[in-house]
Amino acid sequence: MSVGAWEPAKSASNDQSRKEIDRTLLIRIIDALQETDAGNVPGLSAPDLLNTDSELTSASWLSGLPAAQWLEEAAQWDDEQVWALIRFFTLAEAQLQDWQGGAESPVIPLAKSLRLRKSPLAREQLLWIRQHSDNRYLPYGPI
Known part of the structure; x- marks a missing residue:
């Protein structure tokens, strides 16, 4: 009889290849926000930042990417x-x-990437997030 380490079966989601983040889309989002100072424009909507509804539909998968992938991606940006x-x-x-x-x-x-850089969100930024979102987990996640 041999004793080995038990490994759980891999789920289908673990077998999927990792989706690459479309940096061109992120650049367009960043540029649009920086050009218009979108965080301070009353009534701004996320659809205004992208050209077409099909683009929004096809890019919604970005919100479901794993945190580790976003941490890696954030390292590419200031x-x-x-x-x-x-x-x-x-x-x-x-x-x-x-x-x-x-x-x-x-x-x-x-x-979190900003905190790791020793550049955490300022009080005004935290207030902005609270004013524009009803997601109780933002910006630090579940406790």
């Missing part, structure tokens, strides 16, 4: 760009039906 992505995902989650992130929202790992 603090202001990460803040732009946080604002976009906050607005998208609040205003677009298919973009619900809940406790798995991209905002959580993006905010």
Whole structure:
């Protein structure tokens, strides 16, 4: 009789290849937010930041990516760009039906990436997130 380590069966979701983040889309989102200072424009909606509804539908999978992948992606962007992505995902989650992130929202790992850089969100940024979202997990995730 041999004794070995038990390994759980892999689920279908673990077998899926990792989806790559479309950086061109993220660049467009970041540029749109930075050009219009979207976080301060009353009535701004996430759909205004992208050109077509089909683009929104096809990109909603971004909100379901694992936190580790968002942490890796955030390393590619500077603090202001990460803040732009946080604002976009906050607005998208609040205003677009298919973009619900809940406790798995991209905002959580993006905010964590700023804390890891020793550039945590400022009080004004935290208040902005609270004003524009009803997701109780933002920006730090479940306790």
